[in-house]
Amino acid sequence: MSNTNFDQVTQQFESMFFGPARAYAAMSLDYSEKLMAAQFDAAKAYSDLGISQARAALNVKDAEGLRTYVEGQQKVAKDVGERVKADAEKVVAMNQEVAQQAQKLTEETVKTASKAATTATKSTTK
Incomplete structure (x- = not known):
């Protein structure tokens, strides 16, 4: 086989x-990097939220504090629901892009x- 061939x-x-x-x-590696970054970001946000809620629960000292804490849980539940939805949409968008x-x-x-097959066919018929 010659060098040209x-x-x-x-x-x-x-x-x-x-x-x-x-x-x-490369595409798979980029996707994995983006997905892991999104997962780490979500894990950090959920961990921070859990810790802040535990601290808020520890600060309950009376009936008024308990009422305020329970009322705040509705907002927390709404915020968590929105965050989960946004995280899911982000992953779906990344999957569609990939x-x-x-x-x-x-x-x-x-x-x-x-194109290569056509070129190879033409060169072999010559």
Whole structure:
């Protein structure tokens, strides 16, 4: 096999296999990083909320304090519900973005493979 043929085969493997595999791995790594950051952010927020609520409960010393604490729980429940909804929407948006990127990558890979196959067919018929 001559150097030219070897270079051509190497280029075809790069464009059809290795390049797309690296692009997909990079996309997956970016997604994992974003997902972990979102999870850490949510865990921190929920932990902070739990600690603040425990401190508020410890500060209850009389009936008025208990009434204020219980009334505050309604707001806390509403805030937690909104936070959970926002966190879920964020993850759904990230998943949709990754799906679109994967589809685009697949389409590009198919185009490249088709082009390479056409080129290879033309060069072998010459």
